[in-house]
Amino acid sequence: MKARIKIKISEGHKRVFFLSDLYVARDFHRHLQEAIQFWKIPAELASQRRYRYHTDEYQSVLGEGSFGKVFKMIDTHTGQIVAVKTIQKRRLTPLEYDFMLSEIEILRTLCRDSHPLIIKMLDVFEDTQTLSIVMEFIEGQTLLKWLTEIHKDNNFSEEITQKVFKQICVALQYIHRLGIIHRDIKLENVILLDPYSTEPTIKLIDFGLSAVLLQGERRQQPVGSVAFLSPEIVREQPHDFATDVWSLGIVLYTLLTGRMPFVTKTKDKTLFNIKYKEINMKQTQWDNVSMQAKDLLVRMLAKNQKERLTIDQVLAHPWLQI
Helix, strand or coil, X not given: CCEEEEEEEECCEEEEEEECCHHHHHHHHHHHHHHHHHHXXXXXXXXXXXXXXXXXCCXXXXXXXXXXXXXXXXXXXXXXXXXXXXXXXXXCCHHHHHHHHHHHHHHHHHHCCCCCCECCEEEEEECCCEEEEEEECCCCEEHHHHHHHHHHHHCCCHHHHHHHHXXXXXXXXXXXXXXXXXXXXXXXXXXXXXXXXXXXXXXXXXXXXXXXXXXXXXXXXCCCCHHHXXXXXXXXXXXXXXXXXXXXXXXXHHHHXXXXXXXXXXXXXXXXXXXXXXXXXXXXXXXXXXXXXXXXXXXXXXXXXXXXXXXXXXXXXXXXXX
């Protein structure tokens, strides 16, 4: 039995979903109802008082961006150290605010299973001036820093690369099965918790550009980080989960060689290379890379998204059977 669900986004704006399965429609409707109740809960002052700076306000700053700051804080109810991202709402455009709310809803969905390879959102509260997102506190290094400062000394060990890369694939497989597309897979959005270990553990972070796709649905808006953009996004064509696999392929290329495949000094030339340049595996940096790793990479970086592996197929590839 088919079903139709109409969602009122704002005055004059609505979205209609046509679902072929009644049970899927009921489950989707239940999730929507839960989200509505979530946002109806007022941001009580008690919630804001629950968190205090780890030291003082200045020394507790973990990072700062154009929209706000991230603080290292303590949950006074549990004693747990957390990271609180505080966004100044006046600095956000309506579209940016919508992206922020979408990120919160996605993180809330991901929190249900507490997947060990994905960052967890613990709390969220809002007042007239700010929107605050409480996340688990992660100590470690980004994959980029690990690659340039630590892993480099190991001559880009393929064995360690396999262990790290497989975890990223498992995390991506989990969110894809929930219908979530990340759209910003890159070295900076993977954290290694124990970077000096020969078996480091990862966390996938930053769902600010993520979106939920229903079966067969695609997105049109070109988003992401230039070096990791897929050909379909560069061409401003509709994209789906395959765009994440391409970005993951760029990550694998960099882990195996220490270089970025398509990046040049100019953005225009980089985008041109993404659309048209083929990978050259005759260069010396590929001499010590296994044939299986090369085969997987080529299949992930297929220019045509229809020919690209899915994340399930990536994980089933012989190179990752470790």
